[in-house]
Structures are given as structure tokens and as C-alpha cells.
Amino acid sequence: MSNSSKLERLWSPWRMEYVGSDKKSEQEEEYDFLEGAEEDCFLCQYSAASGDCGKMVVRRTDEILVCLNRHPYNNGHLLVAPRHHLARLDEIPHRTLVEMTGAIVEYTNKLEKLIKAQGFNVGLNLGAAAGAGVPGHLHWHIVPRWQGDINFTTTIAGTRVIPQSLEALWEILVATSTGSDF
DSSP states (O other): OOHHHHOOOOOOGGGHHHHTSOHHHHTOOOBOOOTTOOTTOHHHHHHHBSSOTTTTEEEEOSSEEEEEOSSOSSTTOEEEEESSOOOSGGGSOHHHHHHHHHHHHHHHHHHHHHSOOOEEEEEEOOSGGGTOSSTTSOOEEEEEEOTTOOOHIIIIISOOOOSSOHHHHHHHHHHTOOOOOO
């Protein structure tokens, strides 16, 4: 038996749209960067874009950004961030902090109803030493959880199984947005 016959495959036919087309030129966004933005920071790009950034942005207000995590730990994994590129908690204006807290409350409630989440991990990795992947732009993670959502696949195969596409999640979140300013 050759090594290739032992290789496990996870089929993902939805990726053909990305692989088989010139999506980059179709999805070019116009950016109007905020003062202090880092042009290579995806959160600054999402904050400054005129569109939905390929259906990743769920909400953008004057103060905050709510977006899908492109590399989710679980279905429904969202990021809540200030629109400005801020690295420290003491740099966040009070009104922004209040709006971010309101968004965390709103989206945990929304995910509980829409995808039947049974609990949440909500957290912030503050600084590179704490595991922040984007240490210069603070953001909170909202990770929906279900009883028994950790299974053998992650342990044995080092693979996460996410049961819903990011686009499908984006569509239900945007469809139910109230447009409120918290």
C-alpha cells in the first residue's frame, strides 16, 4: 500500500469558486484608511473598506467593526474590534468600549438564536506574548460553543470540522441586523 492511499481527504467543492476564478480583481475594495491605520492590517482594511470585504464584515459603525473570523475555531466565530488601530486597552475611547461591549452582548444573543449556540468563549489576547495574532489592533473573539462540540477529528487528525460556510453565516447575520448603534 502506498502512502498516498493512506491520505485522508476532506472534500471542499465550494473552494472551486475561489481557486477557479480571478476573484482578487473582482473583489478589490476601495479603502479610505482612518488616521493611524496600518495598511497591512486586515482589521484596518475592513474598517476602511467601502464594501463588505468579501462577506466578512457583518457591521461597521463610526466606532467599531464586527466581522467573521476567516480561520474560525468554531462555527459562528466573530471578531469585535475598534475601527482605529489600537494596541492597548487604555487607548480605547470610553464610547468605543461601550459600543464594543454592546456588540458582544447583541451578537452572543443573535448567535444563540440563529445557530442555537449553547454557550460562548469571549476573550481578548492582549499582546503578542498572550497569543494575539494581530497584536497592534485589539479585537475580542466571540466563539460559540455546544455540548460535545469537541470531537476526535481535532485530536486525531488535527482538523476542525466547521458545519457552515462563512458566506451562509454572513448572510443570516446581516439579514437579522437591526442597524442599531447599541
